[in-house]
Amino acid sequence: MSNIAILCSGGDVSGMNPAIKHFVEYSLKKDLTPFFVYNGYEGLIDNDIQEVSYRDVSGIINRGGTKIGSARSKRFMNPEYRQIAKDNLDALNINMLVVLGGDGSFRGLDAFYKEHSIKSCGIPSTIDNDIHGTDYCLGVDSALNIIRTSIDAIRDTASSFNRAFIIETMGRDCGYLALISALTSGAELCLIPEREHNISDYEDNFKTQMAHGRKYFIAIVSEGIKQDPQEIAKWFEETIGIESRVSILGHIQRGGNPTSYDRLMAYKFVNYAIDGLLGSHTNSVICYTKDGFIYKSIDEVTGSAFKLDPDLLRLLEDV
Amino acid sequence: MSNIAILCSGGDVSGMNPAIKHFVEYSLKKDLTPFFVYNGYEGLIDNDIQEVSYRDVSGIINRGGTKIGSARSKRFMNPEYRQIAKDNLDALNINMLVVLGGDGSFRGLDAFYKEHSIKSCGIPSTIDNDIHGTDYCLGVDSALNIIRTSIDAIRDTASSFNRAFIIETMGRDCGYLALISALTSGAELCLIPEREHNISDYEDNFKTQMAHGRKYFIAIVSEGIKQDPQEIAKWFEETIGIESRVSILGHIQRGGNPTSYDRLMAYKFVNYAIDGLLGSHTNSVICYTKDGFIYKSIDEVTGSAFKLDPDLLRLLEDV
Amino acid sequence: MSNIAILCSGGDVSGMNPAIKHFVEYSLKKDLTPFFVYNGYEGLIDNDIQEVSYRDVSGIINRGGTKIGSARSKRFMNPEYRQIAKDNLDALNINMLVVLGGDGSFRGLDAFYKEHSIKSCGIPSTIDNDIHGTDYCLGVDSALNIIRTSIDAIRDTASSFNRAFIIETMGRDCGYLALISALTSGAELCLIPEREHNISDYEDNFKTQMAHGRKYFIAIVSEGIKQDPQEIAKWFEETIGIESRVSILGHIQRGGNPTSYDRLMAYKFVNYAIDGLLGSHTNSVICYTKDGFIYKSIDEVTGSAFKLDPDLLRLLEDV
Amino acid sequence: MSNIAILCSGGDVSGMNPAIKHFVEYSLKKDLTPFFVYNGYEGLIDNDIQEVSYRDVSGIINRGGTKIGSARSKRFMNPEYRQIAKDNLDALNINMLVVLGGDGSFRGLDAFYKEHSIKSCGIPSTIDNDIHGTDYCLGVDSALNIIRTSIDAIRDTASSFNRAFIIETMGRDCGYLALISALTSGAELCLIPEREHNISDYEDNFKTQMAHGRKYFIAIVSEGIKQDPQEIAKWFEETIGIESRVSILGHIQRGGNPTSYDRLMAYKFVNYAIDGLLGSHTNSVICYTKDGFIYKSIDEVTGSAFKLDPDLLRLLEDV
Structure with missing residues (x-):
């Protein structure tokens, strides 16, 4: 033995x-x-x-x-x-x-x-x-489902209030959690470290959506991207013209049944x-x-x- | 009619x-x-x-x-x-x-x-x-239950890892959410705007707990308190001698079924x-x-x- | 001591x-x-x-x-x-x-x-x-919230499928759980032991609702009522003319966080x-x-x- | 177009x-x-x-x-x-x-x-x-997770009370849900239509477990098996000597986020x-x-x- x-x-x-x-x-x-x-x-x-x-x-x-x-x-x-x-x-x-x-x-x-x-x-x-x-x-699957639940909760409040929410997931070098969460929660924007972004590239599209009646945005960003989420919130406020909030999901992503x-x-x-x-x-x-x-x-x-x-x-x- | x-x-x-x-x-x-x-x-x-x-x-x-x-x-x-x-x-x-x-x-x-x-x-x-x-x-009850679920998740990871978690709830002028959440989640510390605190008052007690084998701390603080949560985390690391993390629950508290x-x-x-x-x-x-x-x-x-x-x-x- | x-x-x-x-x-x-x-x-x-x-x-x-x-x-x-x-x-x-x-x-x-x-x-x-x-x-509150989650889940499927669901809660002599669950889940029918019922009293009302486009019914019944849930299901099928299912929630009501x-x-x-x-x-x-x-x-x-x-x-x- | x-x-x-x-x-x-x-x-x-x-x-x-x-x-x-x-x-x-x-x-x-x-x-x-x-x-994954949550809730009460629970999942011809649920919830018994069973085959093993201090059993059975869950409950009560309950999960398995x-x-x-x-x-x-x-x-x-x-x-x- x-x-x-x-x-x-x-x-x-x-x-x-x-x-x-x-x-x-x-x-x-x-x-x-x-x-x-x-x-x-x-x-x-x-x-x-x-x-x-x-x-x-x-x-x-x-x-x-x-x-x-x-x-x-x-x-x-x-x-x-x-x-x-x-x-x-x-x-x-x-x-x-x-x-x-x-x-x-x-x-x-x-x-x-x-x-x-x-x-x-x-x-x-x-x-x-x-x-x-x-x-x-x-x-990974447990983390994704905790993130999903959080995004679902935040979307409730975003849609009630005409707001953009920038939600940061874990993932220092890897955008997997952010990407899958964006796809499975119907987010309008996803930024991950694997793909450099220029936030102004989204300006025309988002302004058009606003003009067509869009009332809220959900942006999922990985903690590994170079831009600070607060900066992205500021861009939504000043460039797109919609009140914005940042939510850092943090350690709740590791826990749960x-x-x-x-x-x-x-x-x-x-x-x-x-x-x-x-x-x-x-x-x-x-x-x-x-x-x-x-x-x-x-x-x-x-x-x-x-x-x-x-x-x-x-x-x-x-x- | x-x-x-x-x-x-x-x-x-x-x-x-x-x-x-x-x-x-x-x-x-x-x-x-x-x-x-x-x-x-x-x-x-x-x-x-x-x-x-x-x-x-x-x-x-x-x-x-x-x-x-x-x-x-x-x-x-x-x-x-x-x-x-x-x-x-x-x-x-x-x-x-x-x-x-x-x-x-x-x-x-x-x-x-x-x-x-x-x-x-x-x-x-x-x-x-x-x-x-x-x-x-x-x-209020829906918010309390979302906070509870989040704290439960964070406690899992805190206890696995010998850490102090400082968890900030909503409540700018009122510590109700933080207080009830602390009572109902078995937190070790609760700080609210209604009661001024001096974090060093907890030093002896917490050090004694550590000496007796305590492996993690959960601190619930209201967003309305005067001290920055990061400062409290720093105090746990430097004075109590335990790795610390801050979690700002944010807007997930407003949502949910x-x-x-x-x-x-x-x-x-x-x-x-x-x-x-x-x-x-x-x-x-x-x-x-x-x-x-x-x-x-x-x-x-x-x-x-x-x-x-x-x-x-x-x-x-x-x- | x-x-x-x-x-x-x-x-x-x-x-x-x-x-x-x-x-x-x-x-x-x-x-x-x-x-x-x-x-x-x-x-x-x-x-x-x-x-x-x-x-x-x-x-x-x-x-x-x-x-x-x-x-x-x-x-x-x-x-x-x-x-x-x-x-x-x-x-x-x-x-x-x-x-x-x-x-x-x-x-x-x-x-x-x-x-x-x-x-x-x-x-x-x-x-x-x-x-x-x-x-x-x-x-009681924990049981009510487990029942609520179950009814929410069943309503999803009831509304997808044009069905009546008869959902039995615990409560042998007391209809409290059934009554509060019915009120808080938007049920169309609630039967409890405290109030004798004659199911045919609901016939006209429910037929009118069907005629006006209602596609599903949720009935919450206490285990203490005298009529068998299966009989109520049969009544929905034969008298009201809608496919029906029975769900006995059972012991899941006692558990949970x-x-x-x-x-x-x-x-x-x-x-x-x-x-x-x-x-x-x-x-x-x-x-x-x-x-x-x-x-x-x-x-x-x-x-x-x-x-x-x-x-x-x-x-x-x-x- | x-x-x-x-x-x-x-x-x-x-x-x-x-x-x-x-x-x-x-x-x-x-x-x-x-x-x-x-x-x-x-x-x-x-x-x-x-x-x-x-x-x-x-x-x-x-x-x-x-x-x-x-x-x-x-x-x-x-x-x-x-x-x-x-x-x-x-x-x-x-x-x-x-x-x-x-x-x-x-x-x-x-x-x-x-x-x-x-x-x-x-x-x-x-x-x-x-x-x-x-x-x-x-x-399938959503159904499995609803079943898991239900079994977790039932296990709380089973372990508090020294009981056997027979939990029936959906699956008329296929035991997939029952099998995976049994594996992922730590069940002690799983019966599915793909594998004929003779409940008495488990008698010696379960009696030994009882003798070694086991206080509860979770049995997951597929709705497609030939034996009635109530009969299995009776077997636990009479042969193994432990109070038993049956839970039919039913339509909650189809619903949920x-x-x-x-x-x-x-x-x-x-x-x-x-x-x-x-x-x-x-x-x-x-x-x-x-x-x-x-x-x-x-x-x-x-x-x-x-x-x-x-x-x-x-x-x-x-x-």
Whole structure:
């Protein structure tokens, strides 16, 4: 009987708890002994590691965030601390590790494997959906639905009041959340970092719409664009001639009850991660692609910058 | 058969649409002909007034905002424009007016009545719950529940990550939303304009909590307090020693599907408003108090500044 | 320092967890030591009683149901078992008891007090809102909002499809949930046990509405009415001539994240319950009435049958 | 400039309104004139057809059901009525038709094309997810999330009360909804029509779980299974020894605000449908498969019975 551990690293997403729950259940089914590592790589270093059973995951499938905590760890970038982490795992006979996280977390994991041969599998988890090599990252669907609910609420008030609303979503380098939210909420404007914009390009079109009776605008902008949302609001007020407000959605996007889709993806990601570790995959990331779930090397995933699917980017013109 | 009109003035709230729906239904039941005035007093002046029937309110009971629009009107503060408004109503034989709004809207309504004898009744409507003379304003319960959902989502991520969150609610002069939200979401700190604070008063207590294992803080602050939320975040980081984030909930607080409570209050407010107009109440606001629904003169309601119930204020110490 | 315990008895409601959380916090604030009794009076008898602290109520404020379980207990109606319960409490020096429950639970509590002088306070908790002497029972607002969401969802499909929907809410002897739900969801028909009905009385009116273009009906009926919902559906199909469906909402009405209103009421009920026990109230129920929160004797509360407020009943005609 | 129409046929799903909205917008972008056909094929026969513009789809993206109504039509199975339908379309110069519906609706569409050469494209729309040839049908994700919310609510009460809940989802011939819901809600039992069951096979396992402290069971069953849910409840009570309740989710599963996923799929399905009609696809269904969106002939789609993906079916063992 082998021992296997799970940890969360980097930003938390809604969907981690269903993954943690299924990790415990599927490990036990495969005759593995499951362990939690608390607070990311920090817990590996500080030996905050615990053997767990069914009871420890009761009642968490419908909770946002992560029951085992997440953290960013500078220490883990230092080989000395990785040695301590390795010693802690050895003391518990743990030789397999599942990590929910993003690019940075996977790089640390790769170094750890290469030094200490701890078999490891990363599960892409970030609401930004910006990890190279996978079409889906855990947490994205939950974030999109929280954004949708917020935009629906704001549209109520925008339409009552003849106003433009500039709504900022998360996504520092990647406009995925903003783009999909704009398409699925009927926004009139979407600005993302992947596509430079000149706000004055929209002037004629928006003035024409106003002349034809349009009473409100919803603009979805990614936090990564270069223009300040307040500036865009000012442009709507002064150039288009409509009262404007800015709404920064902020951290509510990370939380909330995980959606069915994220729960199902958590389920499948975990199945593949554990199956991979029991098979021949020593240091991989389990990716969701057009060809289904594929194990990719950590090098491949972290070696290239993420680029938004050109087919999606083209939809931007439809907004 | 008499004609009666309804309009929304000032900020929109979730609960206006159920009120508008019931206004039409209850008017017809009382053999009155109902009219909509679009975009507040602006619509009165611009003659944007329409006779309506059941069909016009189909499918709106579960929508936030207001189907008939709302606006602030500077023109209506000018007697010349009020004369035009009166002429427009006369042309349609409308001599009763129900207004969903706040203090400022009611003052305009009072002037209108005193000059032109249009019988009028105000229904207190503002998510700030800060109208003198009524314990409840339409929209407050819906706003509280949206705030609650947002705080629940943020707590997920705060607890996963060992963080302090400073969450700003609406309420420029009144801390009602912040206070009730803090009590009902288990916040560790609540700051409101009614009570001056010195953030350093909390230092010892919070440091003790951290020493005893507390991993996150939720602070709810009203937009009306004098300290910038970013400053409070900085204090948490530097003085208490915990990573911090600020979340400004903003306009999502105004929207969303009206709650059962707001729908029921809308129902009752409208019943009383129309009954009052058909009775002897010529220029009143229908208020909800410990003694039930009471007609108060507009003078009384708008003549005093709102003060938060001292019993509620005392609960602040419990947070 | 005194010891105080809380238990839940009878059907669970959404709002029990916020009450349990605040019970612990307010007890500690008042220098009392809080205890949980698990699974209602059964836990008293089986000595399933535990001293608790802040940590035990972390993360439960937004959970439906009750963390400490609830149960109905036949044994507690037997004085011999009440003696065992008393012995268990004595062994832990607990002499104050807060009980979340309904009529039957309060009767047991009264017997317990009269035999053994355990000071006790009941908090009315039932989604049926049918406890004599209080205008509000914990859990009602959460149930109403779940019902509202369900009816909104069903109306979408009813209006798409030209159908009548007969929706059954909980409420065996009391039509409160059905009545308020009908008023706040714009239903066309509401049937409750307090008012006998003859479905054929609605025939002319509904046929006229159909002739004028009505495309769907929503009927809200209480589970306590004498006619089977399927029979009403048949009547719509055969007499009114519109395809019909029945929806029994069932146990989803008990669950869900407690609303702001239920959380605030939980807060206040608990404050009053503990203050009463620390004062002169030995065996009371804390009731919410037009005169605010009032302590009533258990005899008074359980001695009369609940009757729906006639003012509310009159609103039935408005549906 | 060509004319194009859309209609909904068969059961409504949440996601039809976003599809209808995008149909209008994308048609106009492609220089087509969009028309609504109300109430399915019935509206084609009764000439209930209307030219529409942007304004007609304002504010519907977040509504369940379908603004243009849906219906089943026996008349359309008769060639004489199809001739009338053809004449009605000819009179309006409409030669392209998009149909949201299921198998039966597509068969009618195929006959219509073959007789009258009206170019047509079907968009698979059913919450049962049981159309051969496509991995996804519009409305499934919204239904799953409504079911999830209901199960989460019921679990609250089940865990408070030591009970088994038997929850019936929709799905007459297909267990997809039940299976995915069971996997994503942590159910202990899942019964679907694709897999015959003998309830007594679970006896030993469930008794062991009870002996190890399990306090509640959630069983998800598809409406298509042969055993009555009440019988299963009885088995839990008598054989396993735990109080049980049945909950039939019913029509709430069809309604509710469309999820982000369904809105995005609606968007893409409509893009492909219109692009196909403008291209060479004369009578096809646009299917979502592992190879992306694919046009399949109506014959192919309706010619075979749907079968649940064996990989999914295998997951049943994990429940």
